[in-house]
Amino acid sequence: MKSVFDIIGPIMIGPSSSHTAGAARIGKLARAILGEAPTQATVKLHGSFAQTYLGHGTDKAIVAGLLGFSADDERIPEALTLAAQAGLAIEFVKADLGDVHPNTACIEMVGQSGRKAQVMGSSIGGGSVLITKINGYDVELTGEYATLITIHEDKPGIVALVTHILAQEAVNVAFMRVSRQERGAEALLILEADEPISHHAYELVAHLPKVKVAMLVSPI
């Protein structure tokens, strides 16, 4: 059974938990996955998001999330102006993203260091979200847990090394998923944990020889 705060809550900026609060969370998770402030973002809106985004402020909510605001931040209505002031260039595109949830957005970002990331997420009701693709990899990420993401060479032992590091830090793994595009090439590991993952553990993982990129996403 859920928490009482799933029923009385979330505290959020209106008007819609799925189209506004969920959208803000997708934006905030996208920024966390990019790992730095974005300077450019193309937001593709699908389905109901594309049809009613203006009335629900979905555009403002996603941009607010990209600026790092939470779903209850009263600056959400002014997010487009604040983004311009922060040097974030935004483009919205109506898109058919295929057989996905009706409330789905795909965000392509370039960060301040030139780093790029592509994040697709769906708002699945009540402000809950599910990130379904990162840089083309299929994932399932809720943002409710401390999350470690790695992109690494698809070689034996890497996953064991990562989980070993977390075990030493007394971090319990709640969910884990590994995906790859082809055998032996590049793979993506998503690991959601019950406890906060320390920066120290993240550094150890990031410096593993076969790990190309490591990202640490705090619960959002």
Added chain:
Amino acid sequence: MNSFSTFSDLIAVAEQQQKSVADMMVDYEVQKQQMNKEQVWQGMDGCLTVMMEAVQKGKNSREKSVSGMVGGNAARFGDYMKGSGILGPTAQKAMCYALAVSEVNAAMGRIVASPTAGSCGILPGAILAAGEALSCTREQLVAGLFTAAGVGLVINEHASLAGALGGCQAECGSAAAMAAAAVVEMAGGTPRQAGQALALAFKNLLGLVCDPVAGLVEVPCVKRNAFGAVHALVAAEMALSGIESVIPPDEVITASYEIGCLLPKSLRETSEAGLAKTPTGQAIEAKLHGQNSL
């Protein structure tokens, strides 16, 4: 942990342990989150603060929503309330506060989804108005929110709180059921009476469809919140007088699930039928989407 899945379970344990539904829900959350009672209470107290702020903001605002369809009616009703009116101050306050919170929601202000954003005015409208009539302390208001959460959890377990799944009965119907039970306990009623209020309020909103104009949480949602808040007070007063629902609370909840499944998809938040497809609804949709489409 005290286990409950149905409202009758909840009432049985509450009666056995001589606790209110609110007390039971505090205990439940303490165990579930592995937090202490103070932290759980503070979390709900914070929700009450946001509800009160939304009432104050909405009462004093003439701001329109992004679409321009709604806004300013809480203030208009506040002016009207200064005269005598018909229903009396508590029902009028419930209406006014519910409109206020719902309009703040539509205008991208801060609210508590309770259980959803579309139905966010009903619970604060009912409990704050009733709280004034009953001279409730802040603690009693917070306890009321825990009672409401208990009702919502049971509905969520056996039916739905989402308009897209169950129609508006799932959102505004659940909110009214939650508020009715909360007001009963705030007024000193028993857990059994809270359950009766839940059943009475929910029964009368079964079958309510979700057909928002232009797909926005505005028409008929905002004004429906005002009706829902008063509706909750009617159910609470009936239950407090000793009136019982012939159909027990858990059976009403199950019925809401079955009715939700039977509702056509066109009347479950898709805006493909009902008010959304009236000539005026279509004209508004064409105007908004025509001007603003990507």
